[in-house]
Amino acid sequence: MRIALFVHCYYPEHYFGTESYTRLIARNLRDLGHEPTVVTATFAGEPRQDFLIERYLIDEIPVLRIDKNLLPHAGLGETYLQPGMAEIQARVLREIDPDVVHVTHLINHTASLLGVCERMAIPTFATFTDFFGFCFNNKLEAADSSLCAGPDRLRANCIACLMRDSPAPNPMRRWLQGALARPVVSNVLARQPKLAGKDAAEINALQRRPDRLLDAYRTYRAALAPSRFLRDAYEANGFENLVLSHFGIDLDRSEKLSVADGPIRLGYIGQLAPHKGVHHLLDAIRKVDGRDALSLAIFGSETQEPTYAADLRRLADGLPVAFKGTFAVEAIAQIMAALDLLVIPSTWYENSPLILLQALATHTPVVISDVAGMTEFLRPGENGFAFRRGQAEDLAEVLRRFVEDPELVRRMSRSTHYERTTRDMTRDFLSMYEQHGVRVRPS
Template identity: 25%
Template sequence: MRILVVVHGFPPAAKGGAEIYAHAHARVLKEIFGDEIFVLTREQDPGRAEYTIRTEAHDGLQIAWVNNTFRNTRSFEDSYRNEAIGAIATRLIDDFRPDVAHVHHLTCLSTTIVGALAERGVPCFFTLHDYWLICHRGQLLDVHYRVCEGPEPDGCDVCLGSGGGVGTLGFIGAATARALERRLPAAPARQLRRVVSRLAPIAADAREAGEDARRRLAHMRHVCDDVTHFFAPSRCICERFVQFGVPRERITVAGYGYDHAPFNRLERIAASQLRLGFLGSLMVSKAPHVLLDAIGRLPRGAVCVDLFGAYSAYHGDDSYRQKLAPLVNQDGVRARGAIAHDQVPHALASIDVLVVPSIWPENSPLVIQEAFLAGVPVVASRIGGIPEVVQDGLNGLLFRAGDAADLARALTRLLDEPGLLDTLRTGIPPVRTIDEDVRQARAMYEARVLTRRHGRRRLAAIVLNHRTPDDTLLAVKSLLASRRPVDDVIVVNNDAADADRDALKDVWDDIIYIETGSNLGFSGGMNAGIRAALARGADRVLLVNSDAIVPPDGIEHLERCLDAAPDAGIAGPVILARSHPGEVQSLGMSYAPISGRMRHLGYCSRLAAAHDRPTAQRVDGVSGCLMLVRREVFDACGLFDEDYFFGFEDLDFCLKARRSGFATVLAGRATVYHEGGRSIGAGSPRRFYFAARNHLLMARRAEPSAGRLASFYRASSIVLLNVANAALSTGGSLPARLGAVARGTRDYVAGRYGGP
């Protein structure tokens, strides 16, 4: 496979986390799979002409370095959407002709690279290392070093600094100042930088700065639209981009992988003091001052601190140097300076505890997992994605971000509690390997590339398992026997326990297995599978209950039904009872918006001969027991609403699709055999609880504009229908069934949704 890697810097010149990870990822693609890798990156060499290209081969990778010192930048827009670099990138793309691209960062390059890939039909994957697509400062930290909840509603103009609203002359002046700064000694250069920083706001036009900020946000949303799929190393950053407007199903949360080899056989030497370490740039957002302030509150000589990293100004603000200097001169503090990345394992082996005191919402700092590989617990800020990897009291300790007193409290625990450090070491979890990471990414590349090459619609099937391993195995085997091949069979284990895995050993090599870690209900469990299916490039997704068996011709008939109706987005089969194969469970669903009544058409009727059944019949909904959904429906409507947990989410989804212009059809020639009542027993009070609550919820969401009188009539009708259903049903006691309906109605009124 020919893979284009795009990143804003690359080792050995660049030493940042994203750059190091991009290099490791590309190297493993080459070593394990033999892929041809072309890296497009940036360097800044004042001695070379702007935008010249330098090429080299390193570690089996072909690398093109584009020189960008920003001396030709003439507007704020040029700083992220650089047409000159975009044109260079387009030529390189056309020459290399990649099968797929993986973008790690675009700062200092050009966002137009993503558009060029989209125009050529090249699948583009994007790892979200930070917030740069949302925040031009990259870390959601404003000019006062406070975490920004934005960018809306107030925009980003106050944070643009010297780049916002200054016009072309302002950028020419800035380029001239940078040229002078490079020719001056360090002290005068810093003084010049301070003068320019003070003058910039005077020259800036606040109104134009606001327009600059709004244009950037609108442009970045278009860039996100052109990305095929995102990788998010933490749930935190995933949620930020969902909030920004990226559909959740286009983001896969996948932690970074690491090369374990450098950490093997590390030798640790005991010490009388507690040895603390900080690894990273000495910059305000990384907040080493919080650590140095905290140790000043501890007993003298109780700890020592090693700072591994070089000082760095933050977006041109050099004032942090003055704040940090006296703290670094404390007793017991050793400034080791920057170290090469291959020296990180040895640096970690020389300390007892790594401290990560960041004040910006870190994504997933590489150094935390590297510390774990070295057997070193971590004390870190409770911010961003850090609590996802550092579990307080298990493998480290957490403290309030920016609070030196709270950090001192955590460090005091390590001094005062014998055995705590050993307990934290014992709790260090396994760390994902870079090989595992790359294999997951490459499988997703491959799925997209195959779909692009062959033009066949990619089909994924999701089987939802909740403590029904034998049924799940039968469902999987029926899918594997389908005449229409299923590209991905995804089994979602929707439970905290993983006891059902062994039951699938006969089909293990043919499935993708996902664990949710808890019972998320039908909607939540299916959503986990849908996200995985869409991430692997599925054009159509088949949702399958574990107690359903699909005949070999079933999927073919469903697809033909979708193809025959251009506006159809969802297709469902005739559902037959497994125990009585001639008995119909559902011919689709009807819904009466006035009364709120929902019915499974044909329930308990006898199955008509195949030639008597319509090929395609429009219905209000089809059962989630088995439904085939076009990808476009998820793109337009999102996934299942997880407020339901169990029941009515299928009809809600079909009605939501209708409002977005997609019809739901019954494929009369397709059948499925369904047992029913496996996850929640047919007579269980929980079934009646969810039926009442979710029926009311679905009806309200289906007709949100109904007047008070109409809404009251509909709600009353639904309650009476559910009371009648509970009274006429068998299983359990009548008081338990009626009590469940009452609780469901009460919780609907109170707005209590989701799981039990």
């Protein structure tokens, strides 16, 4: 069976969660006798390709990459529905001639892809890896950094996010977009977009976004959701036919070796960005009496958000903290073997983060913020603990438990596990296809 996997960006330049998920699925589909092709894009602003469509191989699997420098978005509306993409998408689909299209992210492709698939009568499915389908910033994070449930009736909360993230050209505009005035201004603009002047079209496009995407997503016969929270969030915002499919992990699951007495080895692995909450972790360590019984290794690039990374280095001054940079994905089991605890202090909804599941699979207990999308994998006291989101003192209290009982981490390691593999989640793909009218047969 020929399967076209559409993802917003891909290896070798992009290698985060959704890209990794897509790559693992492609490998498994190939190994099961199918013919996957990955269709991806170069973001506008990245180095231009030599051709509109670039072709190459990853893991001996064909990849087609469209250069968005040649097809940039013209305004906010085209970030979710870009009719100008339809012709090139139809050309790509005619070349691949897939039995199924499976979308792992619509960014860069936009919902125009779904219209093309519908017109070409290609069965279309998806995996939802974030909240793009109904959230303007993909993260369900409100403009005041609180957690959000989705667009309100007038989209005033979406407008508030747009205001927060838009550059302000003068002091008055900056004040209107500031935290104090923003709730009032966004509600006024939701009712009277014309008051926004030249920005009225952007506000109108933002207000139309949820309904346009909900309508386009009806093209999907069904979609996989990697966490109960994400499935429930989409259903609460009107989406249907979602199937729960937890991510699978392929790692050495050998028991952790006993380590000599020494500091409890904490680790953070991920982006160094404010919403990831690493500053709360550093603040918590500083609050722990006897913190010399702890050590923290921070793995992540300091070049993506250099100002924040520099702030973290200042916060870490005088603490038992080492900045380790990045590492090859193949080294994850080795990295986990050298940690006693993984800490994920995110301040926004995480959606079944792979690093959490990798920790559990390698018998590494976790300390996580109590945000949905992670807590469903937690068995408190057995494979980890949760603390209140954004509360450094609450996190410090959890860390004190390990300082006061050094054997706790070893006991928890023995009851920490995660058995699901990438072959399991690939079988979920194929089972979903069959349940929705597609005959699954190896090529």
